[in-house]
Amino acid sequence: MNEIKIDLTQLQPGENGIIIELQGGHGFIRKLQSLGVRPGKRITKVSSHFWRGPQTVEVDNIQIAVGFGMARRILVEVKR
Amino acid sequence: MKIEKILLVGNPNVGKSAIFSRLTGAKVIISNYPGTTVEFTQGKIKLDNDDVMVIDVPGTYTLEPTCKAEDVACRMLQEGGLVINVVDATNLERNLSLTLQLLERDVPVIAALNMWDDTKHRGINIDVKKLEERLGIPVVATCGLTGEGIKELINRLLEARALKLPVCPDGQRWEKIGRIVEEVQKLTHRHHTLLEILEDLSIKPVTGLPIAIGIVYCAFWIIRFIGESLIGHFFEPLFARLWLPLMMKLSTFLGEGSFLHHLLIGNLIGGSIDFGQSFGVLTTGFFVPIGMVLPYIFSFYLMLGILEDFGYLPRLAVLVDNLMHHLGLHGYAIIPFILGLGCNVPGALATRVLEERREKFIAATLMAIAIPCMAQIAMIVGLVGQRGGGYVAIVFLTLFVLLVLKGLILNRVLKGTSPEILVEIPPYRIPQVQAVVKKLWMRVSGFLGEALPFVLLGVFFVNILHMLKIIDFFAYIFTPVLTGLWGLPKEAISALVVGFLRKDVAVGMLGPLNLTTKQLVIGSTILAVYFPCIATFVVLIRELGLKDMLKVTLIMMVVALSVGTILNLILS
Numbered sequence: 001m002n003e004i005k006i007d008l009t010q011l012q013p014g015e016n017g018i019i020i021e022l023q024g025g026h027g028f029i030r031k032l033q034s035l036g037v038r039p040g041k042r043i044t045k046v047s048s049h050f051w052r053g054p055q056t057v058e059v060d061n062i063q064i065a066v067g068f069g070m071a072r073r074i075l076v077e078v079k080r
Numbered sequence: 081m082k083i084e085k086i087l088l089v090g091n092p093n094v095g096k097s098a099i100f101s102r103l104t105g106a107k108v109i110i111s112n113y114p115g116t117t118v119e120f121t122q123g124k125i126k127l128d129n130d131d132v133m134v135i136d137v138p139g140t141y142t143l144e145p146t147c148k149a150e151d152v153a154c155r156m157l158q159e160g161g162l163v164i165n166v167v168d169a170t171n172l173e174r175n176l177s178l179t180l181q182l183l184e185r186d187v188p189v190i191a192a193l194n195m196w197d198d199t200k201h202r203g204i205n206i207d208v209k210k211l212e213e214r215l216g217i218p219v220v221a222t223c224g225l226t227g228e229g230i231k232e233l234i235n236r237l238l239e240a241r242a243l244k245l246p247v248c249p250d251g252q253r254w255e256k257i258g259r260i261v262e263e264v265q266k267l268t269h270r271h272h273t274l275l276e277i278l279e280d281l282s283i284k285p286v287t288g289l290p291i292a293i294g295i296v297y298c299a300f301w302i303i304r305f306i307g308e309s310l311i312g313h314f315f316e317p318l319f320a321r322l323w324l325p326l327m328m329k330l331s332t333f334l335g336e337g338s339f340l341h342h343l344l345i346g347n348l349i350g351g352s353i354d355f356g357q358s359f360g361v362l363t364t365g366f367f368v369p370i371g372m373v374l375p376y377i378f379s380f381y382l383m384l385g386i387l388e389d390f391g392y393l394p395r396l397a398v399l400v401d402n403l404m405h406h407l408g409l410h411g412y413a414i415i416p417f418i419l420g421l422g423c424n425v426p427g428a429l430a431t432r433v434l435e436e437r438r439e440k441f442i443a444a445t446l447m448a449i450a451i452p453c454m455a456q457i458a459m460i461v462g463l464v465g466q467r468g469g470g471y472v473a474i475v476f477l478t479l480f481v482l483l484v485l486k487g488l489i490l491n492r493v494l495k496g497t498s499p500e501i502l503v504e505i506p507p508y509r510i511p512q513v514q515a516v517v518k519k520l521w522m523r524v525s526g527f528l529g530e531a532l533p534f535v536l537l538g539v540f541f542v543n544i545l546h547m548l549k550i551i552d553f554f555a556y557i558f559t560p561v562l563t564g565l566w567g568l569p570k571e572a573i574s575a576l577v578v579g580f581l582r583k584d585v586a587v588g589m590l591g592p593l594n595l596t597t598k599q600l601v602i603g604s605t606i607l608a609v610y611f612p613c614i615a616t617f618v619v620l621i622r623e624l625g626l627k628d629m630l631k632v633t634l635i636m637m638v639v640a641l642s643v644g645t646i647l648n649l650i651l652s
Contacts, residue, residue, distance in 0.1 A: 013284070027144075030142060030144065030250065031141065031142075031502060032502070033177070033250060033254065034091075034141035034142050034174065034177055034178075035141065035174065035502070035504060036171070036173065036174040038254060046280065046283060046284070047280075047283050047284040047285060047288075048285075049285045049398070049399070049401065049402060050285055050402065051402055052402075053285070053401055053402040054398050054401045054402075054411065054500075054501050056283050056398060056505065060171065060173060060174065061170070061171075061202070062171055062174070062504060062505075063279070063283070063504070063505040063507075064502070064503065064504050064505065065394075065397075065398040065401070065411075065501055065502070065503050065505055066500075066501070066502055067401070067410065067499075067500020067501045067502060068500070069500050070500050070502060
């Protein structure tokens with residue numbers, strides 16, 4: 001098993017990883033952080049919707065829906 | 081210390097409104113989704129024989145506002161007062177970020193650890209005493225829905241402290257929160273509950289979409305069933321057996337043809353009062369809001385309340401996100417739309433959950449034009465439905481096509497792109513009967529209190545205009561449009577005039593005109609499209625600004641003109 005770095009959209013439903021980086025503006029990062037999405041946190045993909053739809057993830061027992069483009073700017077490390 | 085005012089501050093959907101209503105006894109709408117409260121609500125609490133103002137502030141994640149609802153929250157805070165920081169005990173870590181930001185300000189803070197009852201079955205164990213020590217402010221475990229801990233919260237208000245901690249950067253703050261949470265919170269493992277399995281199923285696209293279709297379909301039929309049953313078994317008999325004899329007596333007393341008879345009773349149809357067509361203040365004026373609209377308002381808000389409290393709406397928002405992007409919106413805009421189906425006014429207010437001006441503009445325009453309120457829907461169903469269900473379908477299908485077309489066009493024409501959805505999805509909660517009933521009562525009595533006077537005023541107003549022949553003047557001016565483009569008789573102008581006040585009465589006014597089915601369909605559609613009612617219009621001016629609202633109005637006129645003409649050409 002290797003540790004690889006991918007973005008949130010590449011995570012499979014049911015798979016989890018550790019958030020390592022949030023890319024984007026101050027406002028975006030701040031909003032994510034206040035929703036509990038921060039580097040170091042374990043994040044689990046719940047579902048991903050068709051046609052580049054929103055990605056639903058779970059962090060600390062809270063579910064959050066993140067738009068596809070935003071999800072690409074959330075980088076995670078997974079063991080595969 | 082004397083408390084001048086109390087602010088309830090916290091993240092969205094942590095139960096601020098529930099605590100507010102416990103503290104003040106005031107009635108406010110409480111639902112299970114972020115962004116229920118978009119405007120601050122005020123109430124009063126008696127402390128040591130003094131009335132102290134309590135303000136329910138819209139939820140905010142940070143003290144740096146990212147949308148209008150959050151902006152309201154931050155401005156309220158600058159005015160000072162004692163802060164009750166409502167914290168969701170099931171999401172301690174994330175909620176403490178706002179708590180620490182509050183502690184950096186020069187305001188006295190006390191924390192209410194809300195949703196305390198939920199922590200137990202979620203396997204969360206929080207040491208309240210220790211949390212209090214670590215934060216340096218009083219912390220009280222509460223449950224807003226049941227009232228647990230509210231007394232203690234009130235008793236300890238004076239212990240609230242302003243710490244004025246040094247302002248620290250986000251990173252350091254999160255580290256600090258991490259340490260606090262590690263010390264005070266223990267998590268125990270537990271199995272997935274049935275509700276959580278349901279949560280998962282309804283958010284996965286493969287199972288979620290069929291579930292969504294099922295829920296919307298069921299909701300529709302239940303609303304219809306309850307509405308129709310109430311009308312058929314209760315309201316119609318009530319009016320026919322109790323109100324009619326009374327009104328007939330009044331009619332004889334006033335004498336047909338007299339001024340008051342015309343105003344209060346209206347015209348006799350075949351020697352008797354017809355509640356749908358007589359159009360007196362006391363006959364049709366009462367029958368439309370109570371006998372035709374109220375039953376549907378009741379059934380719609382009952383269903384909506386249950387879905388809201390269960391926590392379904394945000395999931396629907398995620399499922400439709402993709403489709404909404406084509407209309408220049410993201411999924412969460414479905415919430416103003418759904419509320420707009422009840423009444424456009426709360427729908428217009430709810431556009432505040434949308435972040436950008438472009439999005440708000442599109443959402444408001446689409447709603448004002450293509451989302452008829454329940455009062456209007458009830459009247460269309462009642463009136464057009466007499467000619468056959470298919471015709472009702474034509475009206476609503478036209479509105480739906482308009483919604484989609486206009487969204488597609490606006491999305492192309494307006495600069496910018498639709499922002500992406502980023503929203504918290506609350507856990508499912510079993511709706512509490514008491515809470516649902518209370519909310520339903522608030523909304524229904526709100527309808528009666530606000531709509532009934534307007535309806536009566538509308539009927540009164542139009543009767544006066546008729547008597548003064550002002551309507552005839554308008555009819556004369558607008559005949560080219562009415563008759564030429566839309567194929568309606570010129571008398572339909574009175575419905576359009578009243579439509580500025582109330583849409584339900586306006587649709588009702590098409591009744592006595594002896595329209596053909598085609599004319600009725602065109603008339604009802606135009607009434608839905610050409611202008612929002614005055615109440616919605618005023619709110620929209622406030623939300624969008626006068627300039628944008630003028631643009632919306634212009635769009636509405638163009639749409640009404642073209643839709644009426646097209647329907648007139650297509651339908652036979």
